[in-house]
Amino acid sequence: MINFDYIRPSTQKAALDSITKDVNAKFIAGGTNLVDLMKHGVETPQKVIDINKLPLRNIDERKTGVIRIGALALNSEVAESELIQNKLPLLSQALEAGASPQLRNMATIGGNILQRTRCPYFYDTTMPCNKRKPGTGCSALNGFNRMHAIFGATDQCIAVHPSDMSVALTALDAFVVIAGPKGERKLAFKDFHRLPGATPHIETNLQRNEIITAVEVPDQSSFANKSLYEKIRDRASYAFALVSVAVAVEMNGSSIKNIKLAMGGVAHKPWRLTETENFLRGKQASDSVFEQAATIAMKGAKGYGYNNFKLKLAPNTLVDALKKATGKVG
Numbered sequence: 001m002i003n004f005d006y007i008r009p010s011t012q013k014a015a016l017d018s019i020t021k022d023v024n025a026k027f028i029a030g031g032t033n034l035v036d037l038m039k040h041g042v043e044t045p046q047k048v049i050d051i052n053k054l055p056l057r058n059i060d061e062r063k064t065g066v067i068r069i070g071a072l073a074l075n076s077e078v079a080e081s082e083l084i085q086n087k088l089p090l091l092s093q094a095l096e097a098g099a100s101p102q103l104r105n106m107a108t109i110g111g112n113i114l115q116r117t118r119c120p121y122f123y124d125t126t127m128p129c130n131k132r133k134p135g136t137g138c139s140a141l142n143g144f145n146r147m148h149a150i151f152g153a154t155d156q157c158i159a160v161h162p163s164d165m166s167v168a169l170t171a172l173d174a175f176v177v178i179a180g181p182k183g184e185r186k187l188a189f190k191d192f193h194r195l196p197g198a199t200p201h202i203e204t205n206l207q208r209n210e211i212i213t214a215v216e217v218p219d220q221s222s223f224a225n226k227s228l229y230e231k232i233r234d235r236a237s238y239a240f241a242l243v244s245v246a247v248a249v250e251m252n253g254s255s256i257k258n259i260k261l262a263m264g265g266v267a268h269k270p271w272r273l274t275e276t277e278n279f280l281r282g283k284q285a286s287d288s289v290f291e292q293a294a295t296i297a298m299k300g301a302k303g304y305g306y307n308n309f310k311l312k313l314a315p316n317t318l319v320d321a322l323k324k325a326t327g328k329v330g
């Protein structure tokens, strides 16, 4: 690990001034991803700006029904919050499905959104990787790509985004609240992360001198009781998703009144299934409807060899999650 300066500002303005002045600076929150990347030599910031003194840890509900979660709220405290468990059980489940209790006690909401891919070639500085070093190539394309993308990839990068929480927040139409030198702005979750295209090293639409201050989730009261985060992984705990599905559904008797769907472990960003949602709205919940929905969801999917199994696993997981969430199990 290289030597670096460390500062701990106590105001947001000081944190923003510092990151604006220094192009080689990085924020640190829980450090559970950044420190690993620094140890591997993947990230080499000359200055680390610890943001833990900033007052960004509240979890509260606004009069409009919007739930606002501060960027420094811990993954564990959000998952265990009574408000989140009652109003956003999908988010709570997705957080509980991630990492381990110890990691969730350190990891923050802002850091979780910005965690970087787990592609082994990204972490191995002896191997070509366009995300780590643009123009060097993608080792995963013809390499060991079992964990990799089946949607939206290019020959520049087939890595996936690893965050479980971001999949749930994408399905829930959440917003990322951002502060920067020009003030505050909000970005819909679905527009926050980017597909790799020809620039896989640019992973989000956050500017270098901006900070995430919060996440806002609009009122989800009609969806709260029928939602599910289903995660398929190699171990029951402490493993990233091979495929995951976030589903929140509002039923009218046995028909689907409204539905929100997103997949994880399949693309460079949480993968929203808008066309599948449109197909399902107004339909009777049944096995054959779910099979048709899965066919729509898989349009354009492509395997790269070792990850071809995801072409079956993804639709099977979607069908299973739809059955469970709508109560049509079996």
Ligand SMILES: Cc1cc2nc3c(=O)[nH]c(=O)nc-3n(C[C@H](O)[C@H](O)[C@H](O)COP(=O)(O)OP(=O)(O)OC[C@H]3O[C@@H](n4cnc5c(N)ncnc54)[C@H](O)[C@@H]3O)c2cc1C
Pocket: 026, 027, 028, 029, 030, 031, 032, 033, 034, 035, 036, 051, 071, 072, 075, 097, 098, 099, 100, 103, 106, 107, 108, 109, 110, 111, 112, 113, 114, 115, 162, 163, 164, 165, 210, 211, 212, 213, 238, 239, 240, 241
């Ligand atoms: C062994 C292991 C297993 C894991 N398993 C899972 C899993 O199954 N599912 C899952 O979803 N995650 C998993 N994780 C990832 C874990 O959830 C993330 O490491 C964690 O959420 C990152 O949060 P942090 O606060 O520690 O971020 P940090 O490491 O502090 O920061 C990560 C990045 O975010 C930036 N950053 C942090 N906060 C802000 C902010 N407010 N504004 C702007 N930039 C910011 C930092 O500059 C850095 O680039 C796992 C991690 C480990 C080590």
